[in-house]
Amino acid sequence: MTTPVVLLLDPIPADAVGDALAESFRFAGASDPILSAFDAGAGRGDGIxxxxxxxxxxxxxxDAHLDRFAASATKLDLPQPNLPQWRAAIERVLGELPRTGQASIRLVLTRGNGGTPTCWVTGSIVDGDFPERTTGIRVVTLSRGYANDVGEHAPWLLVGAKTLSYAVNMAALREAKRRGADDAVFVSTDGFALEGPTxxxxxxxxxxxxxPAIQHGILAGTTQADLFDVLTAEGFTCESRRIDTRELLRSDAAWLVSSVRLAAPITAVDGTDVATDPELTARMNAALLG
Incomplete structure (x- = not known):
């Protein structure tokens, strides 16, 4: 099968096993219609x-991605995904991808149309070698429009869930480009750094x-957690806490980290050059790729 790979999942109860799980997949062509025009994922971004x-x-x-997937479903009051089913789907898509090079796998679950979720997994080859892993990225700070503790006081804003509603995140990236930067760091109205759009x-x-601590309105980072394991083994002390926005300028190094781009060192914040650590950056990315 050529990429991109599309695997459709028939939603099954979270505790279903055996034949129900084995018979719940089917591959589709990359251009096959799989989504209703009335699906809540397409019409409202209502999904994860x-x-x-x-x-x-x-x-x-x-494991970390599936755990976060289930947590996001809980926050949105979606049916709990059958994690063994989704794990098996990941393995099936992996089997269709090249055994060398880089790729990405995407899991999607929407509220569907009429109460039945729509579920699929895709696999795509990732082109390019991500030069920003070594050359770095310039960022601007952009207000997220609320205080850092919004997740504790307004859970309906879903700030800790990975939802399909990414219009604000994409708008932030476009604004960063308009300001001559490569990426953005969201900051709270009370002066704390939060996370990047992606x-x-x-x-x-x-x-x-x-x-930044996840209880302060950010998404738990799977790549960040992996790097904490790596860096702890190297002898660093790793911690989650509130981060004053001014710390972006006075730290010894800073990175935006994600599952596909990995660790991209920040070289400038709001037009001011900041310190970098090329050797540690190289070790971090080598560990993630290894």
Whole structure:
């Protein structure tokens, strides 16, 4: 089968096993119609997704992505996904992708039309070698429009869920481009750094690596969690806490990290050059790819 790969899932109860699971998949062509015009995912962005990075035939962080997928479903009051079914779907799509090079796998679950979810998994080859992993990215800080504790006081805003409603995130990236930057870091109205539109934020401060705490209105980062394991093994102290926006300028290094682009070092914030750590960046990306 040629890429991109599309695998459709028939939704089954979260505890279903055996034949029900085995018979719940079917491949579709990349141009086959699979989504109703009345599907809530298309009409309202009412659904969830995950994107997994793949290197040389291996998908990274399957457990972490599935856990976050289930957590997002809970936040949106969607039917709980059958995680063994989705895991098996990932393996089936992996089997259709090249065994060398980089690719991505995307899981999507929408509210569907009439109460039955629409579910699919895609696999695509990732072209390019991501030069920003070494050359870095310039970022601008953009207000998210609410305080850092909004997730605790307004859970209906779904700030900790990975939803299909990414229009604001894409608008932020376009605004960053308009300002002459490559990416953005969202900041709260009370002065704290949060995350990128499609990435998590990491800072190095001496032998300490910090990231914004997820209870303050951000998405739990799977790549960030992987890097914390790597960096802890290297002897760094890793912690999650509130990060004052001014720390972006005075840290020893900073990165935006994500499943496909991996660790991209931040070289400038709002037009001001900041310190980088090329050697640590190289080790981080090598660990993720390995």
């Amino acid at each position: 997704f995950e994107t997994l990075g793949v290197n040389d035939g291996r998908a990274r962080g399957i 990435s998590s934020l990491l800072l190095r401060q001496g032998d300490r690596i910090v990231t």
